Amino acid sequence: MSAAATITYREALRQALREAMRQDPRVFLMGEDVGLYGGTYAVSKGLLEEFGPDRIRDTPLSELAFVGAGIGAALGGMRPIVEIMTVNFSLLALDQIVNNAATLRHMSGGQFSVPLVIRMATGAGRQLAAQHSHSLEGWYAHIPGLRILAPATIDDARGMLAPALADPDPVLIFEHVQLYNTEGVLSEEWRQADIARARVRRVGRDVSLITYGGSLSKALQAAETLAGDGIEAEVIDLRVLRPLDAETVFESVRRTHRAVIIDEGWRSGSLSAEVSARITESVFYSLDAPVLRVCSEEVPVPYPKHLEDAVLPQVPDILAAVREIVSGHD
Amino acid sequence: MSQVGIFPVPCDRAVALGLLRQMLRIRRFEEKCAELYGAGKIRGFLHLYIGEEAVAAGVIGALEPEDAVIATYREHGHALVRGIPANVLMAEMYGKRAGCCRGRGGSMHLFDAATRFYGGNAIVGGGLPLAVGLALADRLQGRARVTCCFFGEGAVAEGAFHESMNLAALWNLPVLFCCENNLYAMGTALGRSESQVDLCAKAASYRIPARRVDGMDVVAVSEAARSVAAHVRSGIGPYFVEMQTYRFRAHSMFDPELYRDKAEVEEWKKRGPLHTFTDRLKAQGMMSEEDFQALDAEVSREVQAAVEFAEAAEWEPVEGLTAEVGAASP
Numbered sequence: 180m181s182a183a184a185t186i187t188y189r190e191a192l193r194q195a196l197r198e199a200m201r202q203d204p205r206v207f208l209m210g211e212d213v214g215l216y217g218g219t220y221a222v223s224k225g226l227l228e229e230f231g232p233d234r235i236r237d238t239p240l241s242e243l244a245f246v247g248a249g250i251g252a253a254l255g256g257m258r259p260i261v262e263i264m265t266v267n268f269s270l271l272a273l274d275q276i277v278n279n280a281a282t283l284r285h286m287s288g289g290q291f292s293v294p295l296v297i298r299m300a301t302g303a304g305r306q307l308a309a310q311h312s313h314s315l316e317g318w319y320a321h322i323p324g325l326r327i328l329a330p331a332t333i334d335d336a337r338g339m340l341a342p343a344l345a346d347p348d349p350v351l352i353f354e355h356v357q358l359y360n361t362e363g364v365l366s367e368e369w370r371q372a373d374i375a376r377a378r379v380r381r382v383g384r385d386v387s388l389i390t391y392g393g394s395l396s397k398a399l400q401a402a403e404t405l406a407g408d409g410i411e412a413e414v415i416d417l418r419v420l421r422p423l424d425a426e427t428v429f430e431s432v433r434r435t436h437r438a439v440i441i442d443e444g445w446r447s448g449s450l451s452a453e454v455s456a457r458i459t460e461s462v463f464y465s466l467d468a469p470v471l472r473v474c475s476e477e478v479p480v481p482y483p484k485h486l487e488d489a490v491l492p493q494v495p496d497i498l499a500a501v502r503e504i505v506s507g508h509d
Numbered sequence: 510m511s512q513v514g515i516f517p518v519p520c521d522r523a524v525a526l527g528l529l530r531q532m533l534r535i536r537r538f539e540e541k542c543a544e545l546y547g548a549g550k551i552r553g554f555l556h557l558y559i560g561e562e563a564v565a566a567g568v569i570g571a572l573e574p575e576d577a578v579i580a581t582y583r584e585h586g587h588a589l590v591r592g593i594p595a596n597v598l599m600a601e602m603y604g605k606r607a608g609c610c611r612g613r614g615g616s617m618h619l620f621d622a623a624t625r626f627y628g629g630n631a632i633v634g635g636g637l638p639l640a641v642g643l644a645l646a647d648r649l650q651g652r653a654r655v656t657c658c659f660f661g662e663g664a665v666a667e668g669a670f671h672e673s674m675n676l677a678a679l680w681n682l683p684v685l686f687c688c689e690n691n692l693y694a695m696g697t698a699l700g701r702s703e704s705q706v707d708l709c710a711k712a713a714s715y716r717i718p719a720r721r722v723d724g725m726d727v728v729a730v731s732e733a734a735r736s737v738a739a740h741v742r743s744g745i746g747p748y749f750v751e752m753q754t755y756r757f758r759a760h761s762m763f764d765p766e767l768y769r770d771k772a773e774v775e776e777w778k779k780r781g782p783l784h785t786f787t788d789r790l791k792a793q794g795m796m797s798e799e800d801f802q803a804l805d806a807e808v809s810r811e812v813q814a815a816v817e818f819a820e821a822a823e824w825e826p827v828e829g830l831t832a833e834v835g836a837a838s839p
Binding site: 284 | 608610611621622632635641643644646669672675832835
């Protein structure tokens with residue numbers, strides 16, 4: 180067989196959608212402009228032609244109703260995939276997600292479950308300013324009853340949808356906008372993608388860089404630079420933001436004794452705060468230095484490129500944080 | 510206004526007595542709930558349906574077992590008529606393990622998979638998108654079932670109402686929108702919150718056929734519901750019914766009722782669905798006072814047995830607290 184062709188993250192997502200639609204007639208996709216338009220980020224392009232308008236269902240601009248309808252359809256025996264254009268727009272559906280999807284199993288004493296998958300874009304980097312660029316997945320990770328995924332690789336973009344659809348409970352998938360155009364080789368490992376565990380993306384002994392989603396590539400880039408200085412950084416991709424696979428993080432920190440968390444969300448009350456707290460609660464005595472965080476500046480994301488760049492966690496910020504706690508570790 | 514007593518009951522005796530029995534079950538069950546609230550056996554919020562019984566009895570009596578029901582937080586009556594046993598409901602009111610939701614829901618969140626009773630929703634308008642989704646699932650799976658969604662007139666101020674009406678009409682979904690217009694959203698009269706108080710006009714704006722019904726007359730409700738449910742079941746599309754009714758008791762147990770005149774309440778009580786219907790049945794020779802007393806005694810025994818069942822039921826052990834958050838929980 181010839182060398183595997185590279186595909187984009189977007190194409191990997193589309194392959195996963197197509198496969199799910201072909202394999203299970205209960206699966207359908209609905210959202211704003213998923214059909215005729217082909218999807219805001221072109222993820223569902225071409226699917227309308229294959230599956231028709233009943234199963235690739237364009238919706239009005241009614242996030243509250245079509246997310247709630249997804250919940251109802253899941254209760255009614257379907258396996259809906261609901262696409263929301265961006266996490267900022269998902270706030271219009273927050274009531275349905277938090278008050279219904281996340282609670283129905285518990286409130287009904289286990290009688291009902293909501294096997295719903297909600298996909299949405301998240302994150303900054305496209306100069307879309309403060310109403311399209313935020314990283315609010317950490318908020319959702321606060322809610323019991325939800326499973327929160329952040330595929331950061333081509334393999335995960337391809338592999339996480341099937342187990343998400345097999346989950347009897349609601350799953351939210353956050354796709355960072357900067358990833359859609361990234362290319363890579365789809366490895367055979369996508370078939371083993373789970374929706375429970377974090378992954379070590381780079382092995383190292385000196386510091387653990389803990390991140391997810393759009394920041395993974397920055398952490399890996401920083402690790403390469405650090406290697407040139409003789410610092411071997413381990414990079415952990417959380418993948419699953421709720422429930423957190425804290426054990427994989429702890430195992431790493433027990434070996435490296437240092438941790439830097441990179442999170443595009445704001446620092447205050449963030450996912451990075453949660454990871455940091457878990458580390459200090461459970462492996463405090465393994466630490467040789469304070470846990471540091473590299474997060475977005477606490478401003479609404481501005482429009483101009485130089486200001487947007489200044490808001491987001493960047494490679495030099497990660498390098499500076501690592502050097503602050505690794506210097507003199509020998 | 511109070512002359513319904515002169516109209517004959519146009520259905521056979523068994524059907525008529527069945528409607529009376531359901532209304533009486535609601536009345537006696539809720540009177541007991543109010544008493545138990547005073548005794549501290551039931552806590553939280555308790556919203557009584559007393560005065561509105563004809564709506565649940567008439568509408569739900571017109572549905573088939575395979576249909577779905579979604580109600581509000583004032584849903585004890587709907588749950589009873591739908592077929593959740595009184596003892597299981599009372600145990601839920603107590604918060605006991607033998608309740609329909611193992612005590613986790615309480616008065617405002619009653620669920621039952623066996624009767625396709627999808628709540629109980631304490632978010633005003635929260636059930637409407639779910640109803641759209643349940644109906645969508647039926648449509649996609651080729652089932653001729655009705656999803657009957659109850660909501661108060663207060664919900665028409667919510668975006669969820671408008672978005673759901675639009676989606677149901679746009680997709681021709683089999684939803685029976687049943688608006689229980691009791692004139693007050695908690696303490697806010699319809700005219701103080703809506704620029705358009707003609708609720709059927711709102712339905713018309715979505716091209717949904719609508720009908721206004723005397724919600725104090727159980728026969729009128731029942732006949733309208735049968736006809737409207739048949740329309741919805743035929744697959745033509747959704748239907749909107751406005752049931753004009755009135756709540757005789759306070760909004761909840763914490764309501765001093767500063768927003769309405771006692772005279773208004775007394776005037777509506779003259780149209781009370783139980784006594785007017787009883788008078789009509791007697792006037793027509795369908796029922797004697799002895800018959801009524803026997804029925805009342807039977808219903809009171811059912812309620813008393815429910816209380817005894819709830820009293821004797823066990824609490825859910827605290828060890829089970831995090832069960833049913835997700836299938837894989839904790």
